[in-house]
Amino acid sequence: MSLVSTSEQSVREMLALVKDPEIDSVSVLDLGMVEQITIERDSVEVKMLPTFMGCPALEIIKANVENKLLELDWVEKASAVFVYDPPWTSERVTAEGRQRLKEFGIAPPPEKLGPDGAWHVDCPYCESTYTTMDNIFGPTACRSILYCKQCKNPFEAMKPVSTMM
Amino acid sequence: MKSVQEAQADPKYKATLTELLYQLADDDFIIAFRGSEWLGLAPHIEEDVAFSSINQDTMGHAAIYYQLLEDLGEGDADALAHGREASQRKNAVLLEEVNGPGHYLKKPLYDWAFAVVRNYFYAQAKKIRIDSLKNSSYRPLADAAVKINMELYYHLLHWKTWFTQLATAKGEAPERMKHAVEKVSADMGGVLTLGPKGEEMAAFGLIEPEEVLTRRWHTEMEKVFESLPLSLPPVQSKHGNGREGVHTEDLNSALTTLGEVYRQNPVASW
Numbered sequence A: 001m002s003l004v005s006t007s008e009q010s011v012r013e014m015l016a017l018v019k020d021p022e023i024d025s026v027s028v029l030d031l032g033m034v035e036q037i038t039i040e041r042d043s044v045e046v047k048m049l050p051t052f053m054g055c056p057a058l059e060i061i062k063a064n065v066e067n068k069l070l071e072l073d074w075v076e077k078a079s080a081v082f083v084y085d086p087p088w089t090s091e092r093v094t095a096e097g098r099q100r101l102k103e104f105g106i107a108p109p110p111e112k113l114g115p116d117g118a119w120h121v122d123c124p125y126c127e128s129t130y131t132t133m134d135n136i137f138g139p140t141a142c143r144s145i146l147y148c149k150q151c152k153n154p155f156e157a158m159k160p161v162s163t164m165m
Numbered sequence B: 001m002k003s004v005q006e007a008q009a010d011p012k013y014k015a016t017l018t019e020l021l022y023q024l025a026d027d028d029f030i031i032a033f034r035g036s037e038w039l040g041l042a043p044h045i046e047e048d049v050a051f052s053s054i055n056q057d058t059m060g061h062a063a064i065y066y067q068l069l070e071d072l073g074e075g076d077a078d079a080l081a082h083g084r085e086a087s088q089r090k091n092a093v094l095l096e097e098v099n100g101p102g103h104y105l106k107k108p109l110y111d112w113a114f115a116v117v118r119n120y121f122y123a124q125a126k127k128i129r130i131d132s133l134k135n136s137s138y139r140p141l142a143d144a145a146v147k148i149n150m151e152l153y154y155h156l157l158h159w160k161t162w163f164t165q166l167a168t169a170k171g172e173a174p175e176r177m178k179h180a181v182e183k184v185s186a187d188m189g190g191v192l193t194l195g196p197k198g199e200e201m202a203a204f205g206l207i208e209p210e211e212v213l214t215r216r217w218h219t220e221m222e223k224v225f226e227s228l229p230l231s232l233p234p235v236q237s238k239h240g241n242g243r244e245g246v247h248t249e250d251l252n253s254a255l256t257t258l259g260e261v262y263r264q265n266p267v268a269s270w
Helices: A006-015 A058-070 A097-102 B004-008 B013-034 B045-071 B078-080 B113-134 B140-166 B173-192 B198-203 B209-223 B249-258 B260-264
Strands: A023-027 A034-040 A044-049 A077-082 A131-135 A143-147 A154-158
Touching: A006 A044, A006 A058, A023 A097, A044 A058, A058 A077, A097 B045, A131 B045, A154 B013, A154 B198, B004 B013, B013 B045, B013 B078, B013 B113, B013 B249, B045 B140, B045 B209, B078 B260, B113 B140, B113 B173, B113 B209, B140 B173, B140 B209, B173 B209, B173 B249
Parallel strands: A044 A077
Antiparallel strands: A034 A044, A131 A143, A143 A154
16 A cells, blocks of 8 residues: 555545446445556546446546546546456456445345356345346346345346456 | 557558448447337337347447547547448448338337347357457457457347247247248348458458358357257348448438437537
8 A cells, every 4th residue: 555645545535436327335446447547747547447338327437537536636637538458347346346236235246157157146135045037138238137036026236247258 | 469550550451440340330330229129119028128238238339349440530439320321331231121111119010030030140240250359450459359248248148048949939939030040141141241351351360261250150050050940041142242332221211210319410419
Protein backbone atom coordinates (compact mmCIF):
# COMPACT_ATOMS: atom_id res chain seq x y z
CA MET A 1 0.00 0.00 0.00
CA SER A 2 2.93 2.32 0.59
CA LEU A 3 3.47 2.42 -3.16
CA VAL A 4 0.01 3.77 -3.77
CA SER A 5 0.10 7.54 -3.83
CA THR A 6 -2.38 9.49 -1.77
CA SER A 7 -3.90 10.88 -4.96
CA GLU A 8 -4.46 7.39 -6.31
CA GLN A 9 -5.94 6.42 -2.97
CA SER A 10 -8.38 9.33 -3.19
CA VAL A 11 -9.33 8.26 -6.73
CA ARG A 12 -10.03 4.74 -5.48
CA GLU A 13 -12.17 6.09 -2.68
CA MET A 14 -14.26 7.99 -5.22
CA LEU A 15 -14.51 4.95 -7.50
CA ALA A 16 -15.86 2.95 -4.57
CA LEU A 17 -18.81 5.37 -4.63
CA VAL A 18 -19.63 4.71 -8.29
CA LYS A 19 -22.20 1.93 -8.21
CA ASP A 20 -23.56 -0.33 -10.89
CA PRO A 21 -26.60 1.65 -12.14
CA GLU A 22 -28.80 -1.41 -11.63
CA ILE A 23 -27.20 -2.96 -8.54
CA ASP A 24 -26.71 -0.08 -6.16
CA SER A 25 -24.82 -2.07 -3.54
CA VAL A 26 -21.93 -2.91 -5.84
CA SER A 27 -19.26 -0.49 -7.05
CA VAL A 28 -17.20 -0.60 -10.22
CA LEU A 29 -14.23 -1.59 -8.04
CA ASP A 30 -16.19 -4.49 -6.49
CA LEU A 31 -17.04 -5.70 -9.99
CA GLY A 32 -13.39 -5.69 -11.01
CA MET A 33 -14.07 -3.22 -13.83
CA VAL A 34 -11.16 -0.90 -12.97
CA GLU A 35 -7.95 -1.98 -14.66
CA GLN A 36 -5.63 0.99 -14.39
CA ILE A 37 -5.52 4.47 -12.91
CA THR A 38 -3.13 6.99 -14.45
CA ILE A 39 -2.65 10.34 -12.77
CA GLU A 40 -0.79 13.25 -14.29
CA ARG A 41 -0.92 16.40 -12.24
CA ASP A 42 -4.59 17.45 -12.39
CA SER A 43 -5.83 14.83 -14.83
CA VAL A 44 -6.93 11.25 -14.20
CA GLU A 45 -7.48 8.50 -16.72
CA VAL A 46 -9.18 5.31 -15.64
CA LYS A 47 -8.91 2.27 -17.90
CA MET A 48 -12.01 0.18 -17.43
CA LEU A 49 -13.09 -3.25 -18.60
CA PRO A 50 -16.65 -3.65 -19.92
CA THR A 51 -18.47 -6.64 -18.44
CA PHE A 52 -20.64 -7.44 -21.45
CA MET A 53 -20.13 -5.60 -24.73
CA GLY A 54 -23.74 -4.77 -25.41
CA CYS A 55 -24.42 -3.56 -21.88
CA PRO A 56 -26.37 -0.29 -22.16
CA ALA A 57 -25.12 0.77 -18.72
CA LEU A 58 -21.54 1.23 -19.98
CA GLU A 59 -22.04 4.82 -21.12
CA ILE A 60 -23.78 5.67 -17.86
CA ILE A 61 -20.96 4.12 -15.84
CA LYS A 62 -18.38 6.04 -17.87
CA ALA A 63 -20.15 9.34 -17.22
CA ASN A 64 -20.64 8.52 -13.53
CA VAL A 65 -16.95 7.72 -13.09
CA GLU A 66 -15.85 10.93 -14.78
CA ASN A 67 -18.29 13.10 -12.83
CA LYS A 68 -17.36 11.49 -9.55
CA LEU A 69 -13.65 12.07 -10.09
CA LEU A 70 -14.26 15.71 -10.99
CA GLU A 71 -15.62 16.17 -7.47
CA LEU A 72 -12.04 15.86 -6.20
CA ASP A 73 -10.59 19.35 -5.67
CA TRP A 74 -7.37 18.67 -7.51
CA VAL A 75 -8.93 16.98 -10.54
CA GLU A 76 -9.49 19.20 -13.59
CA LYS A 77 -9.77 16.49 -16.23
CA ALA A 78 -11.17 12.99 -15.77
CA SER A 79 -11.68 10.38 -18.43
CA ALA A 80 -12.84 6.78 -18.27
CA VAL A 81 -11.98 4.64 -21.27
CA PHE A 82 -13.08 1.08 -21.97
CA VAL A 83 -10.44 -1.39 -23.14
CA TYR A 84 -10.83 -5.10 -24.02
CA ASP A 85 -7.38 -6.28 -23.02
CA PRO A 86 -7.32 -7.93 -20.55
CA PRO A 87 -10.91 -9.13 -21.00
CA TRP A 88 -13.23 -8.78 -18.02
CA THR A 89 -14.07 -12.18 -16.54
CA SER A 90 -16.41 -12.99 -13.69
CA GLU A 91 -13.41 -14.01 -11.57
CA ARG A 92 -12.60 -10.32 -11.28
CA VAL A 93 -15.52 -9.70 -8.90
CA THR A 94 -13.89 -9.11 -5.50
CA ALA A 95 -14.70 -10.95 -2.27
CA GLU A 96 -16.49 -7.84 -1.08
CA GLY A 97 -18.33 -7.59 -4.39
CA ARG A 98 -19.47 -11.19 -4.06
CA GLN A 99 -20.85 -10.49 -0.60
CA ARG A 100 -22.66 -7.34 -1.74
CA LEU A 101 -24.20 -9.08 -4.75
CA LYS A 102 -25.64 -11.66 -2.38
CA GLU A 103 -27.08 -8.95 -0.15
CA PHE A 104 -28.82 -7.58 -3.23
CA GLY A 105 -30.33 -11.02 -3.92
CA ILE A 106 -27.98 -11.91 -6.77
CA ALA A 107 -25.86 -15.01 -6.45
CA PRO A 108 -22.20 -14.20 -7.16
CA PRO A 109 -20.68 -15.94 -10.19
CA PRO A 110 -19.61 -19.54 -9.52
CA GLU A 111 -15.91 -19.85 -8.81
CA LYS A 112 -15.52 -23.06 -10.78
CA LEU A 113 -17.04 -24.38 -13.99
CA GLY A 114 -17.62 -28.06 -14.70
CA PRO A 115 -15.57 -29.75 -17.45
CA ASP A 116 -18.53 -29.37 -19.81
CA GLY A 117 -18.96 -25.70 -18.91
CA ALA A 118 -21.91 -26.45 -16.62
CA TRP A 119 -22.12 -24.43 -13.42
CA HIS A 120 -23.97 -24.30 -10.17
CA VAL A 121 -24.70 -21.62 -7.57
CA ASP A 122 -26.38 -21.69 -4.19
CA CYS A 123 -29.45 -19.63 -3.30
CA PRO A 124 -28.45 -16.11 -2.19
CA TYR A 125 -31.40 -16.02 0.24
CA CYS A 126 -31.34 -19.35 2.10
CA GLU A 127 -27.96 -20.70 0.95
CA SER A 128 -29.57 -23.94 -0.18
CA THR A 129 -27.73 -25.80 -2.88
CA TYR A 130 -31.05 -27.19 -4.13
CA THR A 131 -31.38 -24.77 -7.06
CA THR A 132 -32.27 -25.12 -10.74
CA MET A 133 -31.45 -23.05 -13.80
CA ASP A 134 -34.49 -21.36 -15.23
CA ASN A 135 -32.90 -19.28 -17.98
CA ILE A 136 -29.20 -18.74 -18.68
CA PHE A 137 -30.22 -15.39 -20.13
CA GLY A 138 -31.65 -12.97 -17.61
CA PRO A 139 -33.00 -9.42 -17.39
CA THR A 140 -29.56 -8.01 -18.18
CA ALA A 141 -26.68 -9.39 -20.25
CA CYS A 142 -24.63 -10.30 -17.17
CA ARG A 143 -27.30 -12.22 -15.25
CA SER A 144 -29.11 -15.56 -15.36
CA ILE A 145 -32.42 -16.56 -13.77
CA LEU A 146 -32.56 -19.48 -11.32
CA TYR A 147 -35.04 -20.98 -8.88
CA CYS A 148 -34.52 -22.22 -5.32
CA LYS A 149 -36.46 -25.37 -4.59
CA GLN A 150 -35.78 -24.99 -0.87
CA CYS A 151 -37.15 -21.50 -0.14
CA LYS A 152 -39.15 -21.41 -3.40
CA ASN A 153 -37.75 -18.07 -4.49
CA PRO A 154 -36.71 -17.21 -8.00
CA PHE A 155 -33.34 -15.46 -7.96
CA GLU A 156 -30.66 -14.17 -10.29
CA ALA A 157 -27.01 -15.12 -10.57
CA MET A 158 -24.15 -13.29 -12.18
CA LYS A 159 -23.35 -15.24 -15.31
CA PRO A 160 -19.83 -16.71 -15.32
CA VAL A 161 -17.65 -15.67 -18.23
CA SER A 162 -14.16 -16.96 -18.69
CA THR A 163 -11.48 -17.10 -21.33
CA MET A 164 -11.68 -20.90 -21.04
CA MET A 165 -15.02 -20.88 -22.84
CA MET B 1 1.00 -8.14 -34.35
CA LYS B 2 -0.01 -4.75 -35.67
CA SER B 3 -1.37 -1.77 -33.75
CA VAL B 4 -3.74 0.89 -35.12
CA GLN B 5 -0.76 3.07 -36.10
CA GLU B 6 1.05 0.23 -37.84
CA ALA B 7 -2.11 -0.70 -39.77
CA GLN B 8 -2.58 2.95 -40.78
CA ALA B 9 0.97 3.03 -42.16
CA ASP B 10 0.37 0.08 -44.49
CA PRO B 11 -2.38 0.99 -47.02
CA LYS B 12 -2.79 -2.51 -48.46
CA TYR B 13 -3.01 -4.11 -45.03
CA LYS B 14 -5.47 -1.47 -43.89
CA ALA B 15 -7.72 -1.88 -46.95
CA THR B 16 -7.91 -5.65 -46.40
CA LEU B 17 -8.48 -5.25 -42.69
CA THR B 18 -11.33 -2.76 -43.13
CA GLU B 19 -12.96 -5.10 -45.65
CA LEU B 20 -12.95 -7.88 -43.04
CA LEU B 21 -14.21 -5.56 -40.30
CA TYR B 22 -17.14 -4.43 -42.47
CA GLN B 23 -18.14 -8.05 -43.01
CA LEU B 24 -17.96 -8.85 -39.31
CA ALA B 25 -19.77 -5.66 -38.28
CA ASP B 26 -22.52 -5.82 -40.90
CA ASP B 27 -23.21 -9.53 -40.26
CA ASP B 28 -23.74 -9.04 -36.52
CA PHE B 29 -25.62 -5.78 -37.00
CA ILE B 30 -28.26 -7.13 -39.38
CA ILE B 31 -28.86 -10.47 -37.68
CA ALA B 32 -29.25 -8.67 -34.35
CA PHE B 33 -31.81 -6.37 -35.99
CA ARG B 34 -33.77 -9.30 -37.44
CA GLY B 35 -33.61 -10.95 -34.03
CA SER B 36 -34.92 -7.83 -32.32
CA GLU B 37 -38.02 -7.94 -34.55
CA TRP B 38 -38.92 -11.15 -32.70
CA LEU B 39 -39.29 -9.26 -29.41
CA GLY B 40 -42.62 -10.19 -27.86
CA LEU B 41 -43.22 -12.87 -30.48
CA ALA B 42 -40.89 -15.68 -29.39
CA PRO B 43 -42.57 -19.02 -28.54
CA HIS B 44 -42.54 -18.40 -24.78
CA ILE B 45 -41.56 -15.71 -22.31
CA GLU B 46 -38.23 -17.24 -21.28
CA GLU B 47 -37.23 -17.40 -24.91
CA ASP B 48 -38.23 -13.77 -25.34
CA VAL B 49 -35.81 -12.86 -22.53
CA ALA B 50 -33.05 -15.09 -23.88
CA PHE B 51 -33.36 -14.07 -27.52
CA SER B 52 -33.41 -10.35 -26.75
CA SER B 53 -30.36 -10.78 -24.52
CA ILE B 54 -28.54 -12.55 -27.36
CA ASN B 55 -29.53 -9.77 -29.76
CA GLN B 56 -28.28 -7.16 -27.34
CA ASP B 57 -24.92 -8.96 -27.05
CA THR B 58 -24.71 -9.33 -30.82
CA MET B 59 -25.48 -5.65 -31.40
CA GLY B 60 -22.68 -4.97 -28.89
CA HIS B 61 -20.33 -7.04 -31.02
CA ALA B 62 -21.29 -5.06 -34.12
CA ALA B 63 -20.63 -1.87 -32.13
CA ILE B 64 -17.07 -3.02 -31.31
CA TYR B 65 -16.32 -3.69 -34.97
CA TYR B 66 -17.75 -0.31 -36.04
CA GLN B 67 -15.60 1.28 -33.33
CA LEU B 68 -12.52 -0.50 -34.71
CA LEU B 69 -13.43 0.93 -38.12
CA GLU B 70 -13.81 4.40 -36.63
CA ASP B 71 -10.37 4.03 -35.03
CA LEU B 72 -8.96 3.32 -38.49
CA GLY B 73 -10.44 6.55 -39.84
CA GLU B 74 -13.51 5.11 -41.59
CA GLY B 75 -15.83 7.66 -39.96
CA ASP B 76 -18.19 7.81 -37.00
CA ALA B 77 -19.29 4.39 -35.71
CA ASP B 78 -22.98 5.38 -35.51
CA ALA B 79 -22.92 6.67 -39.08
CA LEU B 80 -21.25 3.45 -40.24
CA ALA B 81 -23.99 1.43 -38.56
CA HIS B 82 -27.00 3.51 -39.59
CA GLY B 83 -26.03 5.69 -42.49
CA ARG B 84 -24.62 3.37 -45.15
CA GLU B 85 -26.63 2.36 -48.22
CA ALA B 86 -27.45 -1.28 -48.92
CA SER B 87 -24.91 -1.40 -51.77
CA GLN B 88 -22.14 -0.47 -49.31
CA ARG B 89 -23.02 -3.25 -46.88
CA LYS B 90 -20.95 -6.41 -46.70
CA ASN B 91 -23.25 -8.68 -44.68
CA ALA B 92 -24.29 -12.08 -45.98
CA VAL B 93 -27.68 -12.05 -47.75
CA LEU B 94 -28.97 -14.86 -45.51
CA LEU B 95 -28.79 -12.60 -42.46
CA GLU B 96 -30.86 -9.78 -43.97
CA GLU B 97 -33.75 -12.01 -45.00
CA VAL B 98 -37.09 -11.21 -43.36
CA ASN B 99 -38.19 -13.46 -40.48
CA GLY B 100 -41.22 -14.51 -42.46
CA PRO B 101 -44.23 -12.95 -44.15
CA GLY B 102 -46.11 -10.13 -42.50
CA HIS B 103 -44.92 -7.22 -40.40
CA TYR B 104 -43.92 -7.26 -36.76
CA LEU B 105 -46.38 -4.51 -35.87
CA LYS B 106 -49.30 -5.85 -37.89
CA LYS B 107 -49.56 -9.53 -38.63
CA PRO B 108 -46.23 -11.27 -38.19
CA LEU B 109 -46.22 -14.79 -39.62
CA TYR B 110 -42.64 -15.38 -38.58
CA ASP B 111 -41.13 -18.83 -38.81
CA TRP B 112 -39.45 -20.00 -35.60
CA ALA B 113 -37.83 -22.95 -37.39
CA PHE B 114 -36.11 -20.50 -39.75
CA ALA B 115 -35.01 -18.36 -36.77
CA VAL B 116 -33.50 -21.36 -34.99
CA VAL B 117 -31.69 -22.76 -38.02
CA ARG B 118 -30.41 -19.38 -39.25
CA ASN B 119 -29.14 -18.44 -35.79
CA TYR B 120 -27.63 -21.83 -35.08
CA PHE B 121 -25.79 -22.05 -38.40
CA TYR B 122 -24.61 -18.47 -38.01
CA ALA B 123 -23.51 -18.84 -34.38
CA GLN B 124 -21.42 -21.90 -35.31
CA ALA B 125 -19.81 -20.07 -38.24
CA LYS B 126 -19.17 -17.07 -36.01
CA LYS B 127 -17.59 -19.26 -33.34
CA ILE B 128 -15.13 -20.69 -35.88
CA ARG B 129 -14.33 -17.23 -37.19
CA ILE B 130 -13.86 -15.80 -33.68
CA ASP B 131 -11.54 -18.64 -32.65
CA SER B 132 -9.42 -17.84 -35.69
CA LEU B 133 -9.54 -14.08 -35.01
CA LYS B 134 -8.07 -14.62 -31.54
CA ASN B 135 -4.80 -15.09 -33.43
CA SER B 136 -5.35 -12.22 -35.86
CA SER B 137 -2.32 -10.16 -36.86
CA TYR B 138 -4.33 -7.03 -35.95
CA ARG B 139 -4.02 -6.70 -32.20
CA PRO B 140 -7.26 -4.73 -31.48
CA LEU B 141 -9.25 -7.33 -33.42
CA ALA B 142 -7.60 -10.24 -31.58
CA ASP B 143 -8.44 -8.56 -28.24
CA ALA B 144 -12.06 -8.02 -29.30
CA ALA B 145 -12.33 -11.67 -30.37
CA VAL B 146 -11.35 -12.90 -26.91
CA LYS B 147 -14.07 -10.76 -25.40
CA ILE B 148 -16.75 -11.69 -27.93
CA ASN B 149 -15.96 -15.38 -27.60
CA MET B 150 -17.01 -15.44 -23.95
CA GLU B 151 -20.49 -14.19 -24.82
CA LEU B 152 -20.79 -16.25 -27.98
CA TYR B 153 -20.31 -19.41 -25.93
CA TYR B 154 -23.79 -18.96 -24.47
CA HIS B 155 -25.37 -18.08 -27.82
CA LEU B 156 -24.10 -21.21 -29.50
CA LEU B 157 -25.19 -23.38 -26.57
CA HIS B 158 -28.64 -21.83 -26.77
CA TRP B 159 -29.20 -22.33 -30.50
CA LYS B 160 -27.69 -25.78 -30.57
CA THR B 161 -30.15 -26.85 -27.85
CA TRP B 162 -33.14 -25.49 -29.78
CA PHE B 163 -31.88 -27.03 -32.99
CA THR B 164 -31.42 -30.56 -31.69
CA GLN B 165 -34.62 -30.48 -29.63
CA LEU B 166 -36.85 -29.30 -32.46
CA ALA B 167 -35.24 -31.67 -34.96
CA THR B 168 -36.15 -34.62 -32.75
CA ALA B 169 -39.48 -33.33 -31.44
CA LYS B 170 -42.88 -34.82 -32.19
CA GLY B 171 -45.53 -33.23 -34.41
CA GLU B 172 -44.81 -30.77 -37.21
CA ALA B 173 -41.41 -29.63 -35.87
CA PRO B 174 -39.09 -32.04 -37.76
CA GLU B 175 -40.79 -31.30 -41.08
CA ARG B 176 -40.57 -27.54 -40.53
CA MET B 177 -36.95 -27.87 -39.44
CA LYS B 178 -36.19 -29.82 -42.62
CA HIS B 179 -37.59 -26.97 -44.73
CA ALA B 180 -35.70 -24.39 -42.70
CA VAL B 181 -32.43 -26.30 -43.08
CA GLU B 182 -32.96 -26.36 -46.86
CA LYS B 183 -33.76 -22.66 -46.96
CA VAL B 184 -30.78 -21.65 -44.79
CA SER B 185 -28.34 -23.95 -46.59
CA ALA B 186 -29.30 -22.37 -49.92
CA ASP B 187 -27.66 -19.12 -48.74
CA MET B 188 -25.25 -20.25 -46.04
CA GLY B 189 -22.40 -20.02 -48.56
CA GLY B 190 -22.74 -16.25 -48.32
CA VAL B 191 -21.97 -16.41 -44.59
CA LEU B 192 -18.99 -18.73 -44.95
CA THR B 193 -17.26 -16.75 -47.68
CA LEU B 194 -14.74 -14.01 -46.93
CA GLY B 195 -15.47 -12.41 -50.30
CA PRO B 196 -13.17 -11.25 -53.10
CA LYS B 197 -10.40 -10.22 -50.67
CA GLY B 198 -10.42 -13.48 -48.72
CA GLU B 199 -7.02 -14.60 -49.93
CA GLU B 200 -5.38 -11.31 -48.98
CA MET B 201 -6.98 -11.53 -45.54
CA ALA B 202 -5.34 -14.90 -44.99
CA ALA B 203 -2.04 -13.74 -46.50
CA PHE B 204 -1.91 -10.82 -44.03
CA GLY B 205 -2.64 -13.22 -41.17
CA LEU B 206 -5.87 -11.40 -40.31
CA ILE B 207 -7.85 -14.65 -40.31
CA GLU B 208 -7.28 -18.18 -41.59
CA PRO B 209 -8.18 -19.07 -45.19
CA GLU B 210 -11.87 -19.38 -46.10
CA GLU B 211 -11.46 -23.06 -47.07
CA VAL B 212 -10.05 -23.94 -43.67
CA LEU B 213 -12.85 -22.16 -41.81
CA THR B 214 -15.52 -23.66 -44.07
CA ARG B 215 -14.15 -27.16 -43.56
CA ARG B 216 -14.22 -26.64 -39.79
CA TRP B 217 -17.82 -25.49 -39.96
CA HIS B 218 -18.80 -28.60 -41.89
CA THR B 219 -16.98 -30.82 -39.39
CA GLU B 220 -18.93 -29.27 -36.50
CA MET B 221 -22.19 -29.60 -38.42
CA GLU B 222 -21.57 -33.26 -39.25
CA LYS B 223 -21.06 -34.05 -35.57
CA VAL B 224 -24.51 -32.64 -34.76
CA PHE B 225 -26.37 -33.93 -37.81
CA GLU B 226 -25.02 -37.44 -37.27
CA SER B 227 -27.48 -38.16 -34.47
CA LEU B 228 -30.44 -36.33 -36.03
CA PRO B 229 -33.04 -37.43 -38.57
CA LEU B 230 -31.92 -34.58 -40.80
CA SER B 231 -29.29 -34.13 -43.48
CA LEU B 232 -27.37 -31.07 -44.51
CA PRO B 233 -27.94 -30.17 -48.17
CA PRO B 234 -25.10 -28.60 -50.18
CA VAL B 235 -24.35 -25.08 -49.05
CA GLN B 236 -25.00 -22.41 -51.72
CA SER B 237 -25.23 -18.67 -52.27
CA LYS B 238 -28.54 -18.63 -54.09
CA HIS B 239 -29.38 -14.94 -53.64
CA GLY B 240 -25.92 -13.58 -54.37
CA ASN B 241 -22.77 -12.63 -52.52
CA GLY B 242 -23.33 -9.89 -49.94
CA ARG B 243 -19.55 -9.51 -49.55
CA GLU B 244 -19.61 -7.98 -53.04
CA GLY B 245 -22.40 -5.59 -52.13
CA VAL B 246 -25.14 -7.72 -53.70
CA HIS B 247 -28.31 -7.55 -51.59
CA THR B 248 -32.04 -8.13 -51.68
CA GLU B 249 -34.97 -5.79 -51.17
CA ASP B 250 -35.17 -7.14 -47.60
CA LEU B 251 -32.02 -5.21 -46.68
CA ASN B 252 -33.42 -1.93 -48.04
CA SER B 253 -36.58 -2.24 -45.99
CA ALA B 254 -34.59 -3.19 -42.89
CA LEU B 255 -32.30 -0.16 -43.28
CA THR B 256 -35.28 2.13 -43.77
CA THR B 257 -36.82 0.91 -40.51
CA LEU B 258 -33.72 0.74 -38.34
CA GLY B 259 -32.31 4.08 -39.51
CA GLU B 260 -35.55 6.03 -39.19
CA VAL B 261 -34.79 7.70 -35.87
CA TYR B 262 -31.10 8.18 -36.68
CA ARG B 263 -31.89 10.01 -39.92
CA GLN B 264 -34.20 12.47 -38.21
CA ASN B 265 -31.17 14.09 -36.67
CA PRO B 266 -27.83 12.39 -37.40
CA VAL B 267 -25.87 14.70 -35.07
CA ALA B 268 -28.11 14.12 -32.06
CA SER B 269 -26.50 12.40 -29.10
CA TRP B 270 -28.59 9.53 -27.73
